[in-house]
Amino acid sequence: MQFLDFEKPIEDLNQQLEKLKALAEKNNVDMSASISELETTIDKTRKNLYANLTPWQRVQLSRHPERPYTLYYISQICDKFTELFGDRNVADDKAIVGGFAEIGGEHVMLIGHQKGTNTKQRQLRNFGMANPEGYRKALRLMKIAEKFNRPIVTLIDTPGAFPGLEAEERGQGEAIARNLFEMINLKVPVICIIIGEGASGGALGIGIGDKVVMLENTWYTVISPENCSTILWHSWDFKVKAAEQLKLTSKDMSSFGLVDDVIAEPEGGAHNQPEAMAESLKKYILDTIKTLSKIAPEKRIEQRIEKFSNMGFYEEL
C-alpha cells in the first residue's frame, strides 16, 4: 500500500498495527482487543481525513499510482471484451484502448485512456497522453457503435493530449476538433466518465456525451494545476493555490452543471477498494444506458447540443 503525503496519520497508525500484529504472533499472545481498537482508530482517522479533502489532495488521489485504470475496469465489469486496434491511417495508439464489450448483458463500445502500471508500461502507454491516432481510433470505434446501434462508454484519464512534434504534424488539434464535432451528433447513447485526470482538450476529445460524469476524487478542467501555476504565477510553487482557484473538483463541476453526475468513491478512494469502485461504475453504466435508451435518438442529440450550448457565464448589458 502506497500512502500520499496527506495520508501520513494513516500510514503511522498502519505501521503501529503491523508492529502490534507481529508482536502478538512472536509472543503468541492474544492482542485482538488492542488490534481491533487500533483498526477502528484507523478507520475513523481515514473517514475524517477523507471527509475534508482539499482540491489539491483530490488531484493527488486522481494520480495515485495504485488507482484503477481503464483496463482494470474492463477486466472487472465486462463479461466479454474484444480489443480493437488502429486508426486505419497511421498507427495504433496505446494511450487509448477500445473495443467490443459486454457488460451485464449490454453490448457497448467501451473506449478509454490507459496509463501504465510500471515504468515500461507507462512509456508504452505514453502516460495516458494520446496522439491524433488515438482520437481517430476512438472516433472510428464510435462510428461502428453508431452503425450497429450500440451505446458508447468512454473512460477518461489523461494529463493531456501529447504535445509532440509528430502529434502536431498529424494534426492533434484537428483530431480533437473532429471528435467534438462528430460526438455531438452520435445517434446512440454516449456516457463519458472521468475516472482519473480530466485535463483539457485531451479529455474533452472523448468527452462529449449525454451524461458526462466524474468519479468523486477526480479533476476536470482546462489545464493542470502545475501548468496553470507556471503560466499565471510564473512559478511551479502555486499548484495548490491553482487547484483551489480552478474549482476543478467533482463537487464544483457538478454544482456548475458542467458535469451531470458524480459517482461516489469507496472509503479511502478508488484505489483503496478497487472492486467496490468497479461495482459502482458498472451499476451506473447499466442504469444510465437504461434511462438514455428510453429517449428517441433525435431528442437525445437535441438535448446534448442544448446542454453544451448553455455552458458559459456572461452578462447582457
Next chain:
Amino acid sequence: MTWFKRITKGISTDTKEKKEVPDGLWHKCSSCKETYTTDVLVENLFVCPKCQFHNRINAPQYFDILFDDGKFEELFANIAPKDFLQFEDVKPYSARLSAAQRQTGLKDAMTVGVGDVNGKKLVIACMNFNFIGGSMGSVVGEKISRAIDYAIKHKHAFMIISKSGGARMMESAFSLMQMAKTSAKLTQLANAKLPYISLLTDPTTGGVTASFAMLGDINIAEPKALIGFAGPRIIKETIRKDLPAGFQRSEFLVEHGFLDFIVDRHDLKQKLTDTIEWFGTK
C-alpha cells in the same frame, strides 16, 4: 485603390483604431527590419511592402478590409464577461478584465459583424488578440453561438477569423467547454447546409485550434501564421530537441494537409467573394 485610401482616412479619424497602428511615424518591420512610414504600412493593409510580413491586426481592421466600404452592422455587442468564479492569481480576473477593457475599448476578445463582401452577405466573428491574448472564454463562445444562430436564421455564409493563444484559464472548465459549445453549434450550421470558412491568423493555438478553427468547410490561413495545438515551447521541453525551421507555420500545415490554402491579405476579399459565390449563398 479607393478603398485603401478610405482605410487610411478611417484610421486617422478613429482613436480606437489608431491604437492599432504602431507608435510613431516610422515603423520598423519586425521581420526584415526595413523602416518605412506608418502610412505606407496602413495603406498596405499592415503587410510589410518589402518582405510581405503580415502584422497582427484585429476586428476593426479586418472588417474595414473585407466589408464593402467598410460598412457593417455589429452584432451582440451587449455581451460582456463576468468573473463568475472570482478567480485570482497574482491579480484578480475582474481586474484583468477591466484593465483589458480600458486598454482596448472592447468588452471581450470577440467582435461579430454582418455586412456585404462584394455584394454577398457574410457574418464574420473575428477574434481580437489585443484582449487578453485573444483567449477563449464564455463571451467568445456565446458570441460564436449567436452568430451561428443569426447566420442560420438569415441563411448567410459564416466566417471566423481566429487569432488566439487558446483557452482563458481564468474561466477554468467554462473556457474548456466553449470548445464543445462552439463545435456543437457548428454542427447546426452544417446541418443547415450553410458554409463555414475558417481563417487562421497569427497565432492560432490551443483550444481554438482543437475546436472551431479546424472545423471549416475550408480552413485557410494568412502566410507564416503560427498554428498548432501545443505551443512550440512546450513541445521543445517535451521532446528535448530543437524544432525544425517553419514548424507549425501556415506553409507547414498546408504541407501536412490541414489547410486548404494560404491567402495573402491583399487577396483575401476576392478569394472570399469567389468562395461564397461557389458555395452559392446570398
